Amino acid sequence: MDETTLKDAAGKPTILIVDDTPDNITLLTSLLSDQYRNKVATNGLRALKIATTDPAPDLILLDIMMPEMDGYEVCRRLKSDPHTSDIPIIFLTAKSQEGDETKGFELGAVDYITKPIVPPILIARVQTHLALQAARKSLKAQNEILEEKVEFRTRQLAALQDAIIIAMASMAETRDNETGHHIRRTQLYVRELALYLRRDSRFAQALTDKYIALLFKSAPLHDIGKVGVPDRILLKPGPLTPDEFEEMKKHTLYGRDTIIAAERSMAEPQTFLEVAREIAYAHHEKWDGSGYPQGIGGEAIPLCARLMALADVYDALISKRVYKNAIPHEETVGIILKGRGQHFDPDVVDAFLEVRGAFNAIAERFREEAN
Numbered sequence: 001m002d003e004t005t006l007k008d009a010a011g012k013p014t015i016l017i018v019d020d021t022p023d024n025i026t027l028l029t030s031l032l033s034d035q036y037r038n039k040v041a042t043n044g045l046r047a048l049k050i051a052t053t054d055p056a057p058d059l060i061l062l063d064i065m066m067p068e069m070d071g072y073e074v075c076r077r078l079k080s081d082p083h084t085s086d087i088p089i090i091f092l093t094a095k096s097q098e099g100d101e102t103k104g105f106e107l108g109a110v111d112y113i114t115k116p117i118v119p120p121i122l123i124a125r126v127q128t129h130l131a132l133q134a135a136r137k138s139l140k141a142q143n144e145i146l147e148e149k150v151e152f153r154t155r156q157l158a159a160l161q162d163a164i165i166i167a168m169a170s171m172a173e174t175r176d177n178e179t180g181h182h183i184r185r186t187q188l189y190v191r192e193l194a195l196y197l198r199r200d201s202r203f204a205q206a207l208t209d210k211y212i213a214l215l216f217k218s219a220p221l222h223d224i225g226k227v228g229v230p231d232r233i234l235l236k237p238g239p240l241t242p243d244e245f246e247e248m249k250k251h252t253l254y255g256r257d258t259i260i261a262a263e264r265s266m267a268e269p270q271t272f273l274e275v276a277r278e279i280a281y282a283h284h285e286k287w288d289g290s291g292y293p294q295g296i297g298g299e300a301i302p303l304c305a306r307l308m309a310l311a312d313v314y315d316a317l318i319s320k321r322v323y324k325n326a327i328p329h330e331e332t333v334g335i336i337l338k339g340r341g342q343h344f345d346p347d348v349v350d351a352f353l354e355v356r357g358a359f360n361a362i363a364e365r366f367r368e369e370a371n
Contacts, residue, residue: 012037013130016057018047018074019092020066024115028061031119032126044069048077051084059130061113064093064100072107079108086136088129092117165220165276181366182315187219188362189311190304197307197351206303211275215304218276222283222308225255237322252293255280275304283308288342306345310336310352313343318363329360 014037017028022042029038039057041047044066051057060078064071071091078084091104094115101112110129113122194215198207226234229251233244240248259277263270281293282305289297291309301309317335320326327335333356340349352359 013058013134014039014055015126016041016047016050016060018042018044018060018066018071019063021063024063024092024117027117028122031117031122036126043067044071044074047074051078051087052081056084057087058133059126060087060089061092061126062089062109064091064104072103075104075107075109088133090125090129162217165217165272182319183220185315185362185366186222186308186311187216188366189314189359190219190307191216192355192358192362193307193311193348193351196355197347200347203303203347214272214275215307217272218279218304219308219311221255221259221276222279222312223251223255224258224276224280225251225253227258228254239323249284249292252281252284278302279304279308281305283312285309286343287345290342301345306348310344310348313339314352314359315363329356329363 012035015032016039017025017032018041019025019028020042025040025042029040032038039050041050045068047060047062051060062071062074066074071093075089075091078087078089085108088110089108090111090113091109092113092115093100104112110132111125113125191212194207194212197203198212229248233240233247236244256277259273259280263273263277266273279302282296282301285291285294285296285301285305286309287297287301287306289295291297314332314336317327317332318329333353336344336349336352340346
């Protein structure tokens with residue numbers, strides 16, 4: 001019998017019948033052609049070709065005993081191909097040994113129908129497995145739609161978080177001598193430090209891709225508390241008096257409280273705000289415990305704040321302000337190195353020394369005079 005499509009009725013499920021015996025094909029197609037679109041192959045190679053041709057069959061009736069390539073091998077190849085692995089396969093066989101059925105199921109077949117064919121059994125089995133296949137496809141489609149919705153909602157949430165950060169950071173920026181370039185530079189510095197530091201096994205577990213993304217997102221809020229500092233202190237063009245400095249130090253408390261207020265307004269906890277709160281509150285702490293506002297030291301200082309401490313100081317040193325000139329990059333590196341183990345976490349300084357070239361490139365790219 002020639003291999004051909006015997007019926008092409010739009011909307012009907014497609015069944016691929018694979019058998020090298022013409023009488024079997026005639027019987028099967030006569031039983032199934034009223035309800036299904038049937039395709040036929042009389043050998044394994046032809047079956048594999050038809051199965052990979054669009055539209056793919058919805059179900060395959062596969063004879064086991066065929067010359068050149070038996071049904072087991074055809075099944076194995078179909079299940080190893082991602083394009084055909086989901087197509088349900090029902091074996092047709094005169095074999096009835098338990099071992100034969102076990103082998104077929106191990107290869108991925110969903111059922112066995114023994115010869116000679118009993119029409120009611122054939123029709124019932126085909127209907128059952130087509131119904132199961134339709135249900136699987138429907139579930140897969142629903143899952144894909146759900147994944148798209150989750151992805152869309154995640155993008156919306158990320159955009160909302162970015163908007164909150166930009167709004168809050170801009171509020172501080174309008175009152176401070178520092179600029180949006182400072183915010184951008186410190187974001188990039190912190191990320192460079194984190195990416196290098198996680199090469200160390202001691203930090204790898206904490207500095208995941210997700211956490212580094214949170215660091216980058218949260219970094220602009222490190223000085224949000226400056227909105228609470230009086231202009232006469234915040235904008236003073238010269239050194240601060242001891243009393244004025246005590247007032248300036250309160251920006252860490254104001255920043256913490258501002259972010260806590262934002263957290264309370266959220267229906268659900270936002271991890272990026274937790275990281276921002278830690279940075280705002282603790283980025284002026286020092287490794288030796290001489291910083292503020294708590295006077296904590298060492299690893300009691302959150303890692304995110306230890307990273308921001310170095311990034312913030314580096315940027316302050318290399319930047320020109322009304323009360324000071326910019327310090328060259330190499331001199332700034334020397335100052336930070338002297339603060340290793342005192343002002344700064346030694347491991348963070350060591351990471352900085354490895355990426356100081358990247359710091360300099362970031363500083364040059366986002367200079368105050370640029371754009």
